Amino acid sequence: MTPENAEPRGPREIVAGVDGSGPAWAALEWAAAAAAGRGAALRIVYALSMPLVREPFGKAIRMAPTPEVAERGGAFLAAAAERVGRAHPRLPVQTQVSAREPAPALLAAAEHAELAVVGSRGLGGLGSTFFGSVSLRVAAHAACPVVVIPPEKKGGARGDRRDVVVGVDGSPASAAALRCALREAARIGADLVAVHVLRAPEPPGPLAPDADAESDRDRRTNAERVEGYVHDFVARERPPGSGGVDVRVAVMEGHAAQALLEQSEGAALLVVGSRGHGGFLGLLLGSVSRAVLHHSAVPVMVVRSGSEPPPS
Structure with a gap:
């Protein structure tokens, strides 16, 4: 000892x-x-x-x-x-x-x-x-x-999907989380699912023309931007000799914690950064990370910027 x-x-x-x-x-x-x-x-x-x-x-x-x-x-x-x-x-x-x-x-x-x-x-x-x-x-x-x-739940399977799910918001902690999630997915041969959550738009005013079309364009633009960010990051940070990791990007509207919990149901691992911010990819963490830790039925990895270990 x-x-x-x-x-x-x-x-x-x-x-x-x-x-x-x-x-x-x-x-x-x-x-x-x-x-x-x-x-x-x-x-x-x-x-x-x-x-x-x-x-x-x-x-x-x-x-x-x-x-x-x-x-x-x-x-x-x-x-x-x-x-x-x-x-x-x-x-x-x-x-x-x-x-x-x-x-x-x-x-x-x-x-x-x-x-x-x-x-x-x-x-x-x-x-x-x-x-x-x-x-x-x-x-x-x-x-x-x-x-x-988390504790085992009666009658519920845990980790039956070979996915590693990660929340992304463009912050340094989010980048660290994405890096760790990519390494973990490569290590266990899992798919990587990157989840970005948009805040729900405000209801349009009575004089706003084509509000639905404008909202659809904004969603497409945001989705393309997030997908580009994630795929560029994965191409740059992929562990040497790890082979291919299939990457999916989910862009959603609503509450970040709820979206992460839904997307990670049955996954091998959920990865979050310990602190997010508003801006490029919206709010993600703070109270969200706490909610995820309280309610997730799958293992949750919490990563602070600068805390991730060097590649193996």
Whole structure:
């Protein structure tokens, strides 16, 4: 088991946070498969959430875990590593117990990682605060892309399409998301679906002639511009030796989060940037990324501009 203050690792490592809940096990399985597919190592992190206490002059220090708590965390990680080893016997696996709260523990562990993976929420008990608000904090602040794994839904298939869906809006974060989505699609042999959402037009006034025709022309112009942007980007950024990636562009009107959720239903992965803007390709993120993370039934990768790793 690796100490929390170990030297930084290289970028060829995927970090997974676990807490014993169903979404956490799903996150671990996804992270292990991703690490094996990338030829990366896997680091499994478990947070003890030891409380802070104040010394007489007000300085806060974190309580050291008791031997019993430390032993329990170590045993849990050993079981997690064994579970991964059965599915991926050749995968290098490291485990790490942190005394900190889950979000700071994961953010520190993922500082030099290629990818961090968390479940969307936990169930309760020791480490139960790992998910929910924690997954949002990690997705917003991690130095690397973050994949949030949703819980399985009864009677519903997840990831039965071989598509990687990405939201595009022309912002730096959107470009980073498109780059990561393209690499992921090439890696798993999936199609790439780029989704751009236009804000619905205002109803025309009574004196506006041929408003429908003008609206149709605007839609066609926007669709052509987005398609050109995406295809030029893919041609420029396609990973060397990756072969062909089939690319589709969907230009829609309405609410960005709803459109992304609809387009990604059953997909292998949904990729979004962590912050968008108005302008060339309209609003995409901010509250939208939060809504997608809360409601998506498929894994969601959140990418900040500058956080994507170099090509493998």
